[in-house]
Each structure stands twice: as structure tokens, then as C-alpha cells.
Amino acid sequence: MHGSGTTPQRKFGDVRTIDWRDGHVVIVDQTQLPARLQTIELTSVDELVDAITGLAIRGAPALGAAGALGVVLALNEADREGWDDERLAVALARVRAARPTAVNLAKGVDRATSQLTQGREAVLHEALALLEEDVAANRSIGERGADLLDELLRGSPTQAIRVHTHCNAGSLATVEWGTALGVVRALNQRQRLGRVYVDETRPLLQGSRLTAWELDQLGIDYRVVVDGAGPTVVARGLVDAVVVGADRVAANRDVVNKVGTYPLALACARAAMPFIVAAPESTIDEASPTGSSVEIETRADAEVVEWSGIRVAPAGARAFNVAFDVTPADLVTAIVTEDRVIRPGEPSSG
Secondary structure, three states, rough: OOOOOOEEEOOOOOOEEEEEEOOOOEEOOHHHOOOOEEEEOOOHHHHHHHHHHHOOOOHHHHHHHHHHHHHHHHHHHHHOOOHHHHHHHHHHHHHHHHOOOOOHHHHHOOOOOOOHHHOOOHHHHHHHHHHHHHHHHHHHHHHHHHHHHHOOOOOOOOOEEEEOOOOOOHHOOOOOOHHHHHHHHHHHOOOOOOEEEEOOOOOOOOHHHHHHHHHHHHHHEEEEEHHHHHHHHHHOOOEEEEEEEEOOEEEEOEEEEEOOOOHHHHHHHHHOOOEEOOOHHHHHOOOOOHHHHHHOOOOOOOOHHOOOEEEEEOOOOOOOOOOOEEEEEHHHHEOOOOOOOOOOOOOOOO
């Protein structure tokens, strides 16, 4: 994925995952990690959509920010190129539909678009407000999630809480700080964190490439495990809880997240272990009645049958490369947002 320009390698914590600077979007190119931390400047809708579909920018909250800032990019491009209203609407629709499962992307576009009649500056103000709200929400999620684990594991035989996570729900999936990994970071700050087990997360390895990289940068003890071993880690009692993020939470509290989440929830149910979902309120989609009503993205065969351009399956082999799965609400111990703890089937608490 190529943007209008790149900046030299940066250090973790120096730069937000996504931001607005000098009239363009600046993102951390997640396809370059863990080898190098590099940012890209995006100045057009084509570049932004390419970055989203190519996973240079990913993670539900970060996609929400991308959607909102994408509206500003489209307005800038419309001014440069002399677009009419119809051309602008097509561009906004392309951003909105770039990844259909994560509801935050569409919500970000819709929120910024709601200010179109007020002019470009109002749209930019709304988009930047969304970024700041995401940062504050993540901090609250982290603290609330750590409080919940303290409560649920009060009788744990170990002082340090050992956590298993899946995919990447850290600072790279948000503007900064993280959701599920924000909970881990809060526990670490309280000196309550033990070892973290990280699913590598097939087929694009967001766990081993991104989550492990973030934990390494933070100096947190971790182990990478193959996805198929995740339920065994739970069954053997090597962790005290599973904490994951979400790309969408349906009205009935079914959770849509990176494929491989559902087996972890099943393992937790069998082991009577907490299965916690950490996600902002913006990820809750009351318009989707259940998880089965959510469009689940299916990605290219090559992500499964090839690795770094080398064929690892027979010529002509096809893949079922579904990007997400649905965890039924009855397998979820709690959903932690910036405002509340939702226990499916029970009244919510602040």
C-alpha cells in the first residue's frame, strides 16, 4: 500500500495510529510491522480506501476515525478536482463500504457527513472530536476492565492476572492506548498483570505481528501461541481470563470479532473462566438484531493459500477466508465499554 508520502521510522508512543496533520491523514502502516514503525500520508479517497482494504489501517475504533477523516479528505479532493455532489456521494460511499463488518467505519463516515451542510470546518471539527473521544474512551475501558477482572478474580490463587487475547485490540487498533490491550495495560500499571498469551491470529498474524510487538515495546511478559492452541491454553488453566475486542456488538449482545474468537469463548464456558469483551459504545450496533444479521467479510484466497507470495497449497486450491466469527451472547461474561459493564442477560451497571 502506498500513500502520498512516508516518514522515517518512529518509536512506539511517538505517533498516533491515525491522525490529521497539515491537511491530510497520517497513519501507521501496519503492514510494515513488526519490522519497522513507519507512517504514511494519505491525501485522497483512493489512498484511504486502499489503506483500509489492504489493512495498513485496521481495528474497529481506528476505522471509525478513518471514516470520519475520510469525509474531510473527500471534501478536499472535491475542491481540487471540481467534483459535483454526485461524485462526492460516490466517494463517501466507497469509504463507508471499504470494510463492511466493522460498524465503526460506517458510523465515522455518517457522523462527519452529518455536518456537511455546516461546511468543511464543521466536518473537520466533528472528525477531530471523534479522535479525542476515542482516546478518552479507551482509557476508561482499560480502567473499567481492570476493575472488573479484579472483582471477578478476587479469589484467584495468583496475585498476577494472566490474560489470553486474540488478534490486535491495542493502540494500533485505535487512535491510541487500545481496548482489550488497554485493559492489559491498566493491569500492568497496577502491577497486577502476569503473563499474556497472544494468539498469532491467522491468516495475517495480527497477534504475532502487532499485539506481540506492542507488548514487547511495553516490556510485558508474553507468549505467542498458534490459534488452534488457544482453547488448550484456557483448558490447562494457564490463564485466568480471556479479553478480546470487537468489530461489532449486536443488539442482543452477540459479539462479532476476528475469526478464532468463538473457540476461545467456548473454551472459557467449559472452564468456567471469564470471557471479557472490551469495546467502545460506538461498536454497539442496535440496528443489527443478532450476530447472524451482520455481513461477515470474506477476503481473498491468496491470504490463506500463499505466504509472502509463495504458494503453500496445491495449485488451484481455494480458501474459505472468512475474516470474522460470531460469539453468541450467552458465552460472553461481560462487555466493557467506556460507560458501563454489560452482562448479557443481566441489567447493565456503571
